[in-house]
Amino acid sequence: MERTLGLIKPDATAKQAHGPILTAISEAGLEIVAVKSMRLSQVDAAGFYAVHAERPFFGELVEYMTSGPIVAMVLQGEGAIQKWRDLMGPTDATKAGPETLRGRFGTSLQNNATHGSDAPDTAAFEIGYLFSGRELRGLTE
DSSP, X not given: OEEEEEEEOHHHHHTTOHHHHHHHHHHTTOEEEEEEEEOOOHHHHHHHTGGGTTSTTHHHHHHHHTSSOEEEEEEEXXXXXXXXXXXXXXXXXXXXXXXXXXXXXOOXXXXXXXXXXXXHHHHHHHHHHHSXXXXXXXXXX
């Protein structure tokens, strides 16, 4: 079983899209093994997206990710990383089909409703960044 991090971003929570997104996750065969609503601080968002610190969009990304609450999830299943990425669709919501979460709930490259880890090492970092060991204790591997 593989794990990945999923986020429902501020633009989607503002639209109250978290219900349909959580339903789509379950219908896709992914198990939600941990979930919480939170609001990232500037420091938290900057640390989470540190890999992009040198890119010109970094400041806007941090500002966007701190603009409202997010829903953070640990998703589990066979091929969870790719399954979640397929469900989300392309990063640019304007290029995402209506069958994808970003196509349904996103509006742009930045306001694209969801985030997902892109590889096992990224998933491990992102899950550990947003969820404590205590929150994950007892979850099956």
